[in-house]
Structures are given as structure tokens and as C-alpha cells.
């Protein structure tokens with residue numbers, strides 16, 4: 369996971385901090401989620417997320433607390449969908465996550481479980497009205 | 511949940527072993543990543559955590575009641591069958607048959623109930639989301655004990671030893687006044703509390719695994735070379751530990767490994783697909799009123815389980831501890847020996863796997879030597895002496911003698 373953390377750090381550099389819509393524009397996306405936040409990025413959004421319990425482990429159900437941050441002048445997010453799969457094995461989870469709004473651009477996804485070691489991808493579909501934009505993040509599991 | 515213990519347990523040991531075995535230790539013949547995989551199959555035993563959906567879980571009187579019920583033929587409507595008639599203690603809690611025989615031939619093989627307290631789903635198709643639901647099912651199944659709630663409630667109330675344990679575990683008011691369905695579910699919870707105590711012992715593999723974790727090459731050398739080569743295949747080229755993952759050698763989920771699922775000409779076993787449908791329609795599932803978990807957290811898996819077309823023909827990944835003692839194998843017992851199982855994976859019929867099937871399964875085309883090695887490894891997952899469970903049936907119960915002495 370150290371590579372992943374390095375990536376998260378790289379994503380947190382100043383250009384992404386210029387979030388016109390976020391009230392606390394001085395903070396990186398998801399700073400309020402607490403320690404151990406990771407990030408996925410699409411062209412117009414950053415999705416910061418934090419697993420609970422952390423870290424994600426094979427065979428252990430977990431939830432994700434997430435915050436969606438529009439970059440530059442991207443439209444405000446109106447919803448979030450969360451799913452995950454193993455690209456090499458060509459299969460998804462055996463569970464369908466449910467996502468509830470936690471106020472503002474914050475969400476909580478529940479019911480995830482990674483049932484194998486290997487490379488997983490968490491897929492975030494950010495909804496903004498009728499538009500959907502995808503942010504993907506690799507999660508290598510031992 | 512319980513599986514959490516798996517994840518937590520591995521981490522510190524992992525770090526230690528990586529130090530001890532980087533670069534790859536020639537002495538074990540395992541590469542660094544293989545060593546890490548091996549360590550994840552322990553430590554053993556794992557703690558069985560209390561089941562939050564079962565208030566009787568871990569409770570001594572409930573365990574004693576469950577033990578009595580497990581061996582008691584009177585639980586069957588006609589008194590002909592007990593749980594132990596199929597889950598025979600001397601046979602690692604299986605029956606040695608390909609398919610179980612109750613009042614008629616059933617569709618599936620009797621799985622062992624050893625280590626079942628570590629599982630997340632129960633039955634080959636996971637149609638039960640709790641160990642207590644899985645324990646109620648055979649009581650009322652028309653081809654198994656064929657009893658009903660009224661029969662079970664009558665039995666518990668009429669038998670001094672059962673009534674005494676029940677009263678201590680669940681309360682006098684319930685014994686006197688609860689409806690029969692409540693007593694049936696309580697019986698399931700007591701059986702579950704007993705089953706949670708059935709944990710397999712330490713094996714030659716565990717000694718090797720712990721020696722690796724300690725970096726103790728001398729102790730590791732006691733593990734037979736054939737088993738070690740088989741283990742390398744298991745965690746390496748064979749991809750076995752993707753599914754047979756963790757200390758219990760199962761990820762607790764479901765897969766299609768190309769075992770045919772025709773039960774009879776024209777009739778198939780739908781496996782996990784049918785299991786999910788049955789579960790969601792079951793009033794005794796964790797979403798229903800019988801769960802003791804007020805937080806609702808235990809039911810999360812039931813709320814989120816996804817029904818997919820690919821679940822058709824998927825079966826639960828069986829744990830492999832004591833596997834040498836649980837023949838025959840697979841959900842319908844079609845494979846008689848571990849050699850047959852290894853041949854199955856070696857010659858895997860790819861046409862039989864779903865088109866979108868998991869790519870980790872390919873025919874392994876093992877040499878005869880490799881096949882023998884894999885069998886030697888699987889045999890090293892058994893304790894030298896099997897666990898002994900003595901049926902209490904007929905013996906006086908400490909509960910009643912204590913009451914009498916008052």
C-alpha cells in the first residue's frame with residue numbers, strides 16, 4: 369500500500385486545493401474525514417475516502433466515508449455510487465454497496481467486502497444532475 | 511466481524527517473516543511472496559468471536575444444551591436421526607457418504623462442522639446467514655429431522671436435563687411461557703453455541719508456518735519436503751489460496767470450480783443463486799425478528815449480498831483443515847479422494863466454467879510428482895490426533911444433579 373499512499377500524497381498537492389465550491393478551501397479534499405484518507409480522481413472531481421475499519425483486509429466487511437470535491441468550475445455533485453472489482457480476475461464483489469448522503473458532498477458507502485487477495489479497483493461514479501463521471505482507485509491487497 | 515481476526519492476526523508476523531526471509535530463503539524453497547502467503551494461513555487456532563446475533567453464543571449452559579440436542583435422536587419427529595447421525599464426531603463430523611441420507615437421499619454432501627464458528631455463510635449455497643439459522647434448518651427439513659416447533663418445545667419442556675439447561679440459558683419465563691417458535695429458534699442458538707466450540711487442532715502445517723514466522727530454519731526443516739513442495743504449488747502456480755485463503759483455508763465466499771451441478775437428469779443444483787433467494791425469503795434470517803443484534807450490524811452482509819447470474823453453480827469454498835478426514839469431496843461428494851480432487855484441478859474443463867469465469871482457474875497440468883506433492887500438503891492440514899467429542903447422551907447432567915441437591 370505504500371505506493372498507494374505516495375499517490376495519495378501526490379494528489380494532495382496545491383493545485384487540487386483550489387476548490388471554489390468548498391467552504392474550507394484551504395484544506396485538501398477529505399481532510400475532515402480524518403487520518404488515512406485516500407483519493408481517487410477524475411477529470412473534474414476528487415473523491416476522498418477512508419475505509420472503516422481501516423485498513424481494508426481480505427474477507428473483512430468495510431464501509432467507506434467519502435467526500436466529493438469538484439475541481440475548478442465542475443458542477444456540484446448530486447450523488448455518488450460505489451462499486452469495486454478485480455480487473456485481472458474479471459469479477460466484482462459478491463456484495464452491492466449502498467450509499468447514503470452524509471450531508472453536503474459527503475457520503476457513506478456500506479457493505480463492501482473484498483474476498484480475495486490481489487488488485488482491486490474501487491469505482492466511484494460521481495453524479496451531477498444527469499451527468500456521471502468515473503473516478504477509479506487501485507487497492508492492492510496482500 | 512469474525513473474519514476481522516484473520517486480517518489482524520497476520521500483520522505483525524508478516525513483517526517479522528519478511529525480515530527473516532528476504533532474500534528468499536533457499537532452505538524452504540519458497541519465494542518471498544510465497545512466504546507471505548503461507549503466513550496468512552495462520553496463526554492457528556483462531557479465536558472464535560461471540561456471535562452478536564446469538565445471545566447464547568459462548569454461554570456455558572447454552573453450549574451444554576446444544577451438545578445434548580446435537581446427539582439427541584428425540585429431536586427428530588420419528589426419533590430416528592440426530593445431528594450426529596450425519597455429522598459423526600469420529601468422522602470429523604461428516605458421514606463418509608457422497609450425498610447425505612436422511613429420510614431419503616439428499617442432493618448434497620454432508621460438510622464437516624469443524625471450525626464452522628469462523629464462517630460467514632452456512633451451507634454449500636450459503637442459504638443461512640447465521641449458525642443458528644443453519645442449525646434450525648435440519649430440525650424442520652422434511653428429509654432430515656422432520657420436526658416442527660411444537661415438537662421441539664415439547665421435548666425441551668418435558669426432559670429435565672434439557673429444561674434445566676434451557677432455563678439457565680434463556681430464563682424460566684421463556685421456558686414456561688414462550689411460544690414454540692421461540693423455543694425452536696433458541697434450540698438453534700444453543701446448537702450454534704455448541705458448534706462454535708468445535709475447533710480443529712494444530713497440524714504439521716501450523717508447526718511449519720510458525721517456524722517460518724519465527725525464522726526458525728531448524729524447526730521448519732521438520733516439515734516433509736513433499737508437503738513443502740505441495741504448499742509452494744498451493745500458494746504459487748496453483749492459485750489455490752486465492753479462494754482457500756487465510757487460517758481456515760477459505761475466504762468464506764462462493765465460486766464455481768467446474769464441478770458439474772446436475773443432481774439428476776434434467777435437474778440442477780442452482781448453488782449460490784438458489785441460496786441467496788432462499789435466504790432473502792427466510793423469516794429467520796438476520797434481517798428478521800429473531801436476531802439478538804440490536805445494532806443491526808450483523809445483518810449487513812444479508813442486506814448487501816448481491817444476486818448475480820454468475821451465482822448459478824457457485825458453491826461455498828470449503829475450509830481445508832482436517833480435509834484428509836472428510837472424504838468424499840465437493841458439494842455432491844462426487845470425488846472420492848484427495849487425489850481425485852487434485853486431478854480435477856489439474857485437468858480442469860474450461861468449457862464447464864462460466865464464460866466470464868475467474869481467470870485464476872486454469873487446468874494446471876500437474877506432473878505425477880506435483881500431484882503427489884499437493885496431496886501431501888493437503889494431508890498435512892490434519893492434526894495428528896483428531897479432536898474427540900464425547901456424546902453426553904444418557905449421562906446425567908450436572909445441571910439437574912445440582913438442582914436436585916438444593
Ligand SMILES: [Cu+2]
Pocket residue numbers: 454457459484486868
Ligand atoms: Cu479475484
